[in-house]
Amino acid sequence: MSEHGAGEGIRLSEAEREVALAETRAVLDAAARPQTRSELSSLELALEQGVLDESHATSLERIVELGLQAGRIRAVYGPPGEQAALRLYRKLPRGAALAESAREVTDALASLRGRALESATLTAIGPGSFTLSLTTDEASLSVRLDRQGARLASVEV
Template sequence: MPISLQDETARLIAQEAAAFAAQVRQPAAREAFERLAAAASERSIPDELLPVLGQLLHLTLTSGRIAARYGPREEQVLSEVFRRTPAGRQLEEQVAQANAALATLQGLAIERLHLAAAGPGRYRLAVEAGGRRLVLDLGPAGAGARSLELAL
């Protein structure tokens, strides 16, 4: 389903897409960002450009570029747009699955929490409660349940 944009949001996306297009060396990628900039200028992103929009917003939001250039309000607005892209919907699904795994511990007394580095920008959170041990992976790719162990 195409995404309709408010004027200010459309302007920001068009600017960022044009900036990326100017920096990209690969012709196909440059063309995709140029098409995204043009679509944003028209305030509507068609389905075929939603993955490109998701890529643009992922890069600009995670790098801090949007917050630094435009501010927290714009960062929030573009984060909401990101959630409507395929990449954003996938991330939301990962969060829902992680919350479902955490729900298995709801109402149980937490016995231990442990956070460990699993690599650059990646973390592993272990939660022990009620004889259960849930391990979540957290990082740039999202969140996911790694394992759920039950004490017998």
């Protein structure tokens, strides 16, 4: 079964749905604003059906990101729940974009395969932001690593 179908939205596995539904309900229980409660109730219904449209995916990714970053999902649901949440996150827009940026960097790094590495440096740019620089006799790559993902900062041949 595909995660995305033409006009079908994002399909969730049973494990992904269970974690997402429980986390959404926890946030809904704490929400005070009527607009937020309405948005979360709509998300809850979509999760019960197991398919998310774009607006529900955007709402859910905020919940999943926070739960993963804070360690709540692992603490409450254990490693299997965390793995389900990570699989789900990679289906959501920001998670899919992060996965794509990682693939692009991996492809660029593959160009260094078989070459002698002359230097490798990791520089802290700011909170949670780093630049990894790799140099061979023929090329130099810099990769930016931060909350937005991994991106090529520069390539010199």
